Amino acid sequence: MNALSFSAALITFISVVGPPKVLLSFAHFAQLHSTRQLRTIALISCGAAILIGLVTSFTAPWLLDLFHISTSALLLAGGIIFFLYAVGLVLGIQIGTDGLREEIPSVTSAVRELLVPFVVSPLAMTALLIEATARSTWTWRSTVAGAYLAVIVLDLVCILLLERVLRATHHATVELLGRLLGLLLAAVSIDLVLDGLQELGVEGLARGH
Secondary structure, eight states: OOHHHHHHHHHHHHHHHSHHHHHHHHHHHHTTSOHHHHHHHHHHHHHHHHHHHHHHHHHHHHHHHHTTOOHHHHHHHHHHHHHHHHHHHHHTOOOSSOSSOOSSOOHHHHHHHTIIIIITOHHHHHHHHHHHTSSOSHHHHHHHHHHHHHHHHHHHHHHHHTHHHHHHSOHHHHHHHHHHHHHHHHHHHHHHHHHHHHHTTOSSOOOOO
């Protein structure tokens, strides 16, 4: 396994699905669930994210061929979906829920709420598919899968270690940080859309990083 390639993939996944983005979601659940429930939610959601991520990374070339998806279309779709989610965060609108919250929050409902931002994050899945298809070797796909696995495990460790901090964080602070994160995620999703348009050959979209 090439250390430099692994590091590059690791940095990519930390930026799209690392602790800074994940902990805020769990801070919200820490206000509503007991310690045991929060740990169960963390284990189930991280386990599901790992399973989906590994399957996606190893089957990426066939998935893109099966659905006739181009990289530019993937960038546009991932960017638009996450932009809608980010706007919901900024405006305080719940997206992807059943509308009415349960009187007694359950583990199942919490995991369901984590599907879009974490378990099947459009940013993470887009990065996985693009990274995994960058080279046509099993070694490279294993490197990408390993980097993704490492980041999800890091997320889980941070959640379990910082559980008391998350629980002690005031609801207003979580709300404020959520709005700020939504703004930042909206900017990231727009970058994805611009990348997709640039790949389609739209001129005048060059941007600095």
